[in-house]
Amino acid sequence: MLWAAGDATAAWGWADSGHLGLAADPRHPALAGEVLDWFAATAPGPARTVTVSSTETHLFPALDRHGYRRTAEGPFFLHMVMDLDDGLSEPSPPAGYRLRAVGDADVPQRVAAHRAAFHPSRVTEESYRAVRRAWPYRPDLDWIAEAPDGSAAAFCLVWLDEANLAARIEPAGTAPGHRRRGLARAVCLAALDAARRAGARRAVVSPRGDDAYPVPARLYRSLGFRECARSLGYRRSA
Numbered sequence: 001m002l003w004a005a006g007d008a009t010a011a012w013g014w015a016d017s018g019h020l021g022l023a024a025d026p027r028h029p030a031l032a033g034e035v036l037d038w039f040a041a042t043a044p045g046p047a048r049t050v051t052v053s054s055t056e057t058h059l060f061p062a063l064d065r066h067g068y069r070r071t072a073e074g075p076f077f078l079h080m081v082m083d084l085d086d087g088l089s090e091p092s093p094p095a096g097y098r099l100r101a102v103g104d105a106d107v108p109q110r111v112a113a114h115r116a117a118f119h120p121s122r123v124t125e126e127s128y129r130a131v132r133r134a135w136p137y138r139p140d141l142d143w144i145a146e147a148p149d150g151s152a153a154a155f156c157l158v159w160l161d162e163a164n165l166a167a168r169i170e171p172a173g174t175a176p177g178h179r180r181r182g183l184a185r186a187v188c189l190a191a192l193d194a195a196r197r198a199g200a201r202r203a204v205v206s207p208r209g210d211d212a213y214p215v216p217a218r219l220y221r222s223l224g225f226r227e228c229a230r231s232l233g234y235r236r237s238a
Contacts, residue, residue, distance in 0.1 A: 172187070
């Protein structure tokens with residue numbers, strides 16, 4: 001659900017099985033309460049959870065008024081940024097691997113690599129083709145590391161925000177049989193370079209930040225990303 005202020009979107013809520021993703025423009029903090037009221041009507045179960053960013057302190061009072069309390073430490077996500085104007089390292093895939101953008105004929109192998117990297121996965125060839133048809137997908141920002149046998153060994157998809165000149169990595173991964181060879185680093189650098197050439201001045205990514213799943217954040221730090229925020233979880237019990 002979206003909330004508007006004039007011609008601009010000022011807040012949104014994404015409810016899914018009793019959980020809410022919440023954002024509101026700091027200039028319109030009162031909308032956070034409206035989003036939470038909508039969520040209560042949409043998910044009237046005994047327990048509801050909300051995720052916000054640690055930098056969105058203007059949301060905290062509304063969460064408190066609606067009875068939400070910070071959850072105990074557990075899995076959380078980082079928000080990481082890097083300045084593409086500072087330059088990127090040259091991608092260096094292992095011998096026999098090739099970095100290139102995804103074409104229509106690559107859909108089956110690209111999906112197979114995603115499903116292997118994120119098993120179990122809901123991604124199918126049909127759903128991935130739908131993504132490729134949707135705005136703001138750009139095929140020049142969807143990259144794979146092709147293995148010597150022609151399969152997709154690793155992948156990185158970047159989304160370009162032309163208004164803010166920002167590129168977001170979502171997702172990136174490596175099939176299990178090709179890990180620990182520097183492929184994720186190489187394919188991410190190739191995709192980020194394509195985004196820079198398309199006009200992006202900075203890049204963002206949001207990997208897990210807790211100790212139970214440290215590898216992605218370690219990868220992005222090695223590329224030059226730095227942490228600027230993290231996700232915070234809130235819970236309300238009836």
